[in-house]
Amino acid sequence: MQNHGNAKTREFAGDKKVGKSLLNGPETRLKQWLIPKIPRGIETYHLTLATLLWSAVNVVVAFQARSNLALLWVVSLMILLQYLTDLLDGELGRQRDTGLVKWGFYMEHFLDFTFLCSLVFVGSMIAPPDLEVWIFGLLVILVAFMVNSFLSFGATNEFEIYHYGIGPTETRIVFILINIFLIRFGTASLPVLLPLTVLLCLGGLIFNTYRIQKKLWLLDMGGRQ
Numbered sequence: 131m132q133n134h135g136n137a138k139t140r141e142f143a144g145d146k147k148v149g150k151s152l153l154n155g156p157e158t159r160l161k162q163w164l165i166p167k168i169p170r171g172i173e174t175y176h177l178t179l180a181t182l183l184w185s186a187v188n189v190v191v192a193f194q195a196r197s198n199l200a201l202l203w204v205v206s207l208m209i210l211l212q213y214l215t216d217l218l219d220g221e222l223g224r225q226r227d228t229g230l231v232k233w234g235f236y237m238e239h240f241l242d243f244t245f246l247c248s249l250v251f252v253g254s255m256i257a258p259p260d261l262e263v264w265i266f267g268l269l270v271i272l273v274a275f276m277v278n279s280f281l282s283f284g285a286t287n288e289f290e291i292y293h294y295g296i297g298p299t300e301t302r303i304v305f306i307l308i309n310i311f312l313i314r315f316g317t318a319s320l321p322v323l324l325p326l327t328v329l330l331c332l333g334g335l336i337f338n339t340y341r342i343q344k345k346l347w348l349l350d351m352g353g354r355q
Contacts, residue, residue, distance in 0.1 A: 140287055142232060149292030151299050161221050174223035175230060177215040181241035184208040188248035192255040202309040205252055209302050212245050246272060249305060257320050264324045271331045282342050293338060
């Protein structure tokens with residue numbers, strides 16, 4: 131019979147991320163510099179919900195970006211703004227003792243998913259014809275990385291979103307670099323680059339899934355010794 135007593139008393143650790151980004155040092159200094167400058171009227175939940183606005187702008191821009199790739203600069207700006215609000219909302223809540231730990235965990239990551247979908251939608255609108263399957267595959271794989279993190283968290287109470295120093299910040303940088311490349315060189319190379327990207331991401335997903343299941347296997351079997 132399973133013992134559910136520990137699960138009920140276990141402290142929620144969704145606000146304590148395991149691992150570090152390659153840019154952890156600069157990010158920490160940026161937070162320390164920006165947090166005191168946020169007006170008292172702006173609370174952690176305002177920053178969290180701002181992702182809805184950034185996502186909506188991406189969707190609106192997507193309809194015009196096919197004929198004007200320079201609008202991808204706007205999408206890159208939305209990525210930067212979403213990064214800043216995502217970076218600051220949790221720390222602002224901790225410093226002001228807002229208390230919205232579980233709400234923040236839920237809404238922040240659901241809206242991260244929403245923002246990711248808006249970026250993939252932009253890609254689908256500007257991509258040449260006949261790439262729909264690859265775009266759908268990319269979305270599925272990127273979402274699978276998120277699902278992996280949440281399932282692992284449910285099993286271990288350790289929220290791991292950094293893998294070998296690579297996390298959301300580095301992923302956002304990649305998206306911005308892709309936008310710059312597309313603005314400069316156009317979308318003619320996407321029929322080659324998009325499938326390659328999907329296959330690389332799939333390889334990373336398979337490796338990450340293997341690593342997580344191996345960790346959980348050892349935890350389970352270690353408890354039987």
